[in-house]
Amino acid sequence: MSIDDEVPITTNSKLGGDNSVGLVTPQYFTFAEAPNEMALDSGARIGPITMAYETYGTLNAARSNAVLVFHALSGDAHVAGYHTPEDRKPGWWDLLIGPGKALDTDYLFVICANVLGGCKGSTGPSSENPRTGKPYGMQFPVITIGDMVQAQRFLIDHLGIDRLLSVIGGSMGGMQALEWVIRYPERTASVLAIATTGRQSAQGIAFDEVGRQAIMADPNWAGGNYYGQASPTAGLAIARMIAHITYLSDAQMQAKFGRRLQSRESLGYDFTAEFQVESYLKYQGDAFVRRFDANSYLYITKAIDYFDLEASKGSLIEAFSGIQSEFMVVSFTSDWLYPPYQGKALVRALQANGIPTTYLEVPSTYGHDAFLLPNERYAAAIHDFIMNIYQRVTKGEN
């Protein structure tokens, strides 16, 4: 997911205007304290765990209007609104979340938490290891999408919500949404899985692994013990650049950059970043290292690569057996990281279980990043799907 320059910058004269959630304050919830550490899929235990999260809108009296949004690889809990009146950019999915928007906070209570393993307020490799008093680094246990989801469940328990209206996510967020409904089938009325897959492909693993190798090859990585000293920015920037290419599309890169030069009239015959696409990637890499922890990148990509609903349940059809929730699966035509054929495989397995499923394949040239970008058809489909669930779930509540 590329947040840096893809989120349209609003003027923010009124904190995004009437359809903004306005100012929001990050919140924190800590659990799994000794001796009740949380058990992970690996068999390891970890605690305490802090989850940084934000909420938007108001939880209704029946606690039935809560929507849990999961972020993607490089995201965070700040999905909508502004932290300060001076913020130039809103949260990463502000486009879809707010009064009158696709996820309409006039009706919905929206929650988003930074994932376990992250570096945006939740416990991750840069957090203090209680056994040593120093940052975990590579002492942090390898986590899975299931572990991330389990940590989110502790948060939802804490918020006193028995059953979510919906779990929603794009990319790795979609993996978490799928994992949530499989682990806790009673605990959501619906699932909205966007630009995602039931299992990470070999090609996806390959790209992630090269990124990890780039980080670990950086001498500043120092086996993960770089906190308080120079960090592996060169390696992390390369990992980000590789990944960023997979978030765009051939057609979109051609349209956005083509072979245009950045600041020259003609070829420079040197090794500076002279093509616009080179300069753009360099910017993306440089911006990313200022806001993201390299070890978190290792752990989160590993969790993505481990994600495989087929292996954990025998088949995708088995994985969804017994589920009562309603689904919408969204793919984008030019997404080659999680292409439509992977979305369709989810849909076939859901339908084989008789689960009500809407499939939307959005025509787009924006590649994987399309899920973060303005698209009327996409926003309207999300709105209609969720409001339909909302009306059904809240019907009969006074």
Place this chain on the structure above:
Amino acid sequence: MSIDDEVPITTNSKLGGDNSVGLVTPQYFTFAEAPNEMALDSGARIGPITMAYETYGTLNAARSNAVLVFHALSGDAHVAGYHTPEDRKPGWWDLLIGPGKALDTDYLFVICANVLGGCKGSTGPSSENPRTGKPYGMQFPVITIGDMVQAQRFLIDHLGIDRLLSVIGGSMGGMQALEWVIRYPERTASVLAIATTGRQSAQGIAFDEVGRQAIMADPNWAGGNYYGQASPTAGLAIARMIAHITYLSDAQMQAKFGRRLQSRESLGYDFTAEFQVESYLKYQGDAFVRRFDANSYLYITKAIDYFDLEASKGSLIEAFSGIQSEFMVVSFTSDWLYPPYQGKALVRALQANGIPTTYLEVPSTYGHDAFLLPNERYAAAIHDFIMNIYQRVTKGEN
């Protein structure tokens, strides 16, 4: 181009059997000695230039049966046969070159030279800079596909060949074939451009640039002055791994590796290369750094990125104007580095000039690497195209 493991290993009991060219000896030609250095597209001059090359078959009396094969990014002059009876692997395109093969050495005289800028015997950044007596390193001038082709023309002059029967290449080799006929339209009867493009795409530049950044971020790169000391193997391996993903296809990676583990029964919950696809990439990276010079990788990818027939001539149609040669363009359905739409753009521009052009789109799941792999339809099409030209060109010779 991935040579390491893609070339089928023959048993070599008879040096590849009756249809092998057998033992071949590398040859060398040096030219452009002071004060007659070769002028480059950048305006710089370079000399002396040595070209390492090999030939197969026999040049006929009329010198009319010569075929010039251009190699791709990581290739070399050793395109067919064996250097020693102990060699386990033949040259990189042995599949297509030999007696009775697609490029039939019973009729044809096949030439292949290592490109200018390379590290396989021809002059490149690892060669001695005559001004300093030390390896060029980054003092080597930035070169273009046109410069590579010009150096090859000196070799063809040296061999006393006025007009080639064909210029042939895949990937960057195809770029050279196209460039050759545009620069020297009188000097080839035909062009066979395989899995290639008339201009490097933004996405292609992006992948190359990340590879270059990985090399230059390796502290061992040392500004290119690493000769005689530790070389930037970590960075070069990462560059190779990135590129290697672009040579395969999503479908092929799924078929070849899927999510299979290399040597474990279950997930290891650590950061070793546990998936087969990770292990394979690591092998590819490690093997590559033993046979390739990192600076050559920088220079050759830069030449690829600079390649743009449209820019140099105004349009692709203009680029091919006045050309009399006959063309065959081959694309592979699953090649996403140089996809069929790029091959078709060449064909449209050629046909707009009334140039006799055959287009073959080969169904294949092997991605870009398909051009190096066995495929009957592909081999037969090459054979028929070339033998047709051969018969026409040599008709009337006694």
